[in-house]
Amino acid sequence: MTSLIILAIAVVMLLLWVAGIYNSLVSLRNNRENAFANIDVQLKQRHDLIPQLVATVKGYAAHEKNLLESVTAARTAAMGATTINDKIQAENQLSSALAGLRVSLEAYPDLKANQNFLQLQNEIADMENKLAATRRFFNSTTKELNTACQSFPNNLFAGMFGFHAEPMFEVPAAERAIIEKAPVIEF
Numbered sequence: 001m002t003s004l005i006i007l008a009i010a011v012v013m014l015l016l017w018v019a020g021i022y023n024s025l026v027s028l029r030n031n032r033e034n035a036f037a038n039i040d041v042q043l044k045q046r047h048d049l050i051p052q053l054v055a056t057v058k059g060y061a062a063h064e065k066n067l068l069e070s071v072t073a074a075r076t077a078a079m080g081a082t083t084i085n086d087k088i089q090a091e092n093q094l095s096s097a098l099a100g101l102r103v104s105l106e107a108y109p110d111l112k113a114n115q116n117f118l119q120l121q122n123e124i125a126d127m128e129n130k131l132a133a134t135r136r137f138f139n140s141t142t143k144e145l146n147t148a149c150q151s152f153p154n155n156l157f158a159g160m161f162g163f164h165a166e167p168m169f170e171v172p173a174a175e176r177a178i179i180e181k182a183p184v185i186e187f
Contacts, residue, residue, distance in 0.1 A: 021154050025163045028145040032166065035138040036084050039169070042131040043078065043091060049124050050075045053101075071097045088169050135169045142166050 054068050074097040078090040146165045149158040158164065 018157060021157050022161055025145075025148055025154065025158060025161060028141070028148050029163065032138070032141040032145050033084075035134070035141040036087075038134045039131065039138055040087075042127060042134050043087070045127050046094075046124075046131060047075055047079050049120065049127060050098075053120055053124060067097075067101055071101055073097075085167060088167060092170075139168045142168050 050071060054072060071094075074090070074094040078087065078094045081087040081090040145163075148154050149163050149165055
């Protein structure tokens, strides 16, 4: 009889332990999804500002039509992405297109001096900084989830419960090459 009570207590303790692992994984997944929701807010602002930027630049850079169309197409693709992974990929493409636009704009001194453009450029820079901060937070929550899914003993149960390592929000390869170059400073 005592051994039956001890066995029942052991089973209950084991079930409580597994439930604790499950609940902690659910909490980490929800934190990651919340972090991505914060990115979505910043992306919405970004998507709202891009048409204003494109319209402003069009007046000065009519011959940059292909570049402006690629920014617009990337924005449309980013807005149409539905899953977190698709949004990450689409936003990386949009970031690359915007980087190309910034490089191209260096050839237009009149545009760079235009007050509307300067204000819009400052708003976009501020938004990009906020977006970078929310991406860092997203990557932090993703790292926590991935660590929990891959750590023992959670890894024994994570797969059974449908949890797995999730991708980070990383800089696209094309942009990484630009970032890794030493800056050229000219006076």
